[in-house]
Amino acid sequence: MSSSVMLVEGLKRELKAHGITYAELARRIGMSEASVKRMFAQRSFTLQRLDEVLAAAGIDLLDLTRSALEAPKLIDQLTQAQEEELIGDPKLLLVAVAALNGVPVDEIVAAFTLTEAEAVKHLLRLDRIGFLVLKPNNRIKLLVARTFGWIPNGPIQTWFRHEAAGDYLDARFDGPGELLRLFSVMLSPSSTSALLERLRQVADDFSQQHQADARLPYEGRRAITFMLAARPWLPEAFAALRRPGAAVAQ
Numbered sequence: 001m002s003s004s005v006m007l008v009e010g011l012k013r014e015l016k017a018h019g020i021t022y023a024e025l026a027r028r029i030g031m032s033e034a035s036v037k038r039m040f041a042q043r044s045f046t047l048q049r050l051d052e053v054l055a056a057a058g059i060d061l062l063d064l065t066r067s068a069l070e071a072p073k074l075i076d077q078l079t080q081a082q083e084e085e086l087i088g089d090p091k092l093l094l095v096a097v098a099a100l101n102g103v104p105v106d107e108i109v110a111a112f113t114l115t116e117a118e119a120v121k122h123l124l125r126l127d128r129i130g131f132l133v134l135k136p137n138n139r140i141k142l143l144v145a146r147t148f149g150w151i152p153n154g155p156i157q158t159w160f161r162h163e164a165a166g167d168y169l170d171a172r173f174d175g176p177g178e179l180l181r182l183f184s185v186m187l188s189p190s191s192t193s194a195l196l197e198r199l200r201q202v203a204d205d206f207s208q209q210h211q212a213d214a215r216l217p218y219e220g221r222r223a224i225t226f227m228l229a230a231r232p233w234l235p236e237a238f239a240a241l242r243r244p245g246a247a248v249a250q
Contacts (some may be wrong), residue, residue, distance in 0.1 A: 004043050006042060006069070007064070007068045008043045008045070009067075009068065010064055010065070010067035011040075011053070011059075011064055011067075012040065012066030012068075012069075013067050014057070014059045014063060014067050015057055015145075016065055016211065017141050017142060018057055018058065018059065018215060018217040019211045019212060019213070019214030020057050020215055021212050022036045022037050022040070024212070024215070025053065026054060026123075027059065028056035029049075029053060029056045029059070041101040041139060063114070063135075065198060070073070073129060073146065074144060074145040074148075074151070075131070075143060075144055076144075076145050076147055076148055077148070077149060077150070077151055078129070078131070078150075078151070080151065080154060080155065082129050082131075083150065083154050083155040083156050084153055085125075085129070086155075086156065086158055087155045087159050089112060089122075092122045092125060092126075093156075094108075094112060094114075095108065095114070095119055095122040095123060095126065096122075096126055096131065098134055099123070099126065099140050099142065100142065100148075100223075101130070101214070101223075102140075103218055104138070104139075104140070104218070105119050105120065105123070105138040105140075106138075107218040111218070116138075119138075120134070120138060123138070123140065127183045130143055131143060131144065132144075145206055146204075146208070146211065147204075147207070149170075155218035168225060168227070169180055173214050175226065177222065177241075180244065195230065196230060199228045199230060202228065203226075203228055206226055237247060
């Protein structure tokens, strides 16, 4: 791979890590989004333009060089043991979720009952397991892929079902920023597959929006928990009414 390709790929990774889209970068440097996309696609950077991009994005040249030389190993999931480590320490889990949301250390300390030393201690643990890199001045660089998720039926999902799901669903879902829709339908296998794929796309769009908003100040964002679920299911009250031997789709 040529040096120019490595440099541009490193710059792309740094922009993504900072939650800066091409559209936002274009606004900051006074170019059209199309021109920015073309510049990256053709790798046609002048040194002056590179300086403008780095300054507008708040990226250090040293960080860019390291990113270009060492492509980070992004993780899609933690291991079972790592999730158990998180779930066994509420403060560690809190810091991990805050890091996922781009909350800086000073905002974590201001919003929750953690000292700066505690927050940094937990960030160092997350650094050790490869969840993030703790940089000078307590800056955080995530090492999780855009498709990162908790292990299906793993420790954290199990904790949510047992400890948090009831609290989450104990609401009217009719206030600002709230929405609940419950549908029970009958679909063919192909239509079911299409539905699941659309739900995955919604989750992917949600992840991209999260990354785009990560650059906003902490006070300009609010915690939103977004849950998608679909499975063959018949309420127990309905199942109890089935005729013995009847073929009832679930």
